[in-house]
Amino acid sequence: MYVERWNEAASAGGTGACPVRHVLDKIGDKWSMLLVMTLASGAKRFNQLHREMPDISQKMLTQTLRDLQRDGLVARKVFDTKPPSVEYRLTPLGQSLIVPFGHLIEWANQSMPRINAARSHFDGAGAR
């Protein structure tokens, strides 16, 4: 199978070597994946992003953007206009992340009915 040394970090003692954990540290947080998917439809400015993601705080928006920029997934471009304007867009690397994300979203859309059914059944059986 395609999953081989994925858990090596557990025995190695470090978390940096494990790709699964590394990926979880990136997309596992509340906002990174949302942000990438929001930028998937095109470059956006700061407040424009904030308007499209109303429930993220400016702090987390700033922080998540900087993290993504740090990892080379997002590019930041400053326009020296009268009211300063900053544009964020996905780098090619960031765009490549849309594909596996898409698979996950597709899985979620297809599986949610079965998950909800299982959950109802589980809760119904356990509650009484």
Added chain:
Amino acid sequence: MYVERWNEAASAGGTGACPVRHVLDKIGDKWSMLLVMTLASGAKRFNQLHREMPDISQKMLTQTLRDLQRDGLVARKVFDTKPPSVEYRLTPLGQSLIVPFGHLIEWANQSMPRINAARSHFDGAGAR
């Protein structure tokens, strides 16, 4: 593109309708994805799982297993032996999750060099 109504929850006011957030709530936590991938190689018993994931607490192992069972991703089977034995295995639904996870892991493995390079460059430029 395949991503259409993914952000509807933001405008709808609820988080339950958004597939992205729903999936994040599942795999976003520290352990679910690790657990699914650990079970991908076959059914395991409780302490066997714990041994393969040394850095999870038994509390979180129990909790994560119950959540996955609740969602119909993991099946729990109790053997009424002298020392009680419980076996966990992925359901077909759980197994179907291995595929999109695999894509993500593959992406991580392929992209990590570029990410690390970007990070080094970013940190190097920002530190001074």
Added chain:
DNA sequence: CGGAATCCTTGGGGATACTG
């Protein structure tokens, strides 16, 4: 407009001890 800085709260989750 695009942030940075500060304060404050919540709950995720670890450690430990006990049970059937």
Added chain:
DNA sequence: CAGTATCCCCAAGGATTCCG
């Protein structure tokens, strides 16, 4: 063996205020 029950902490992240 396979959990359950408690206690406790700390850091993720929200709200608010200030700045160039």
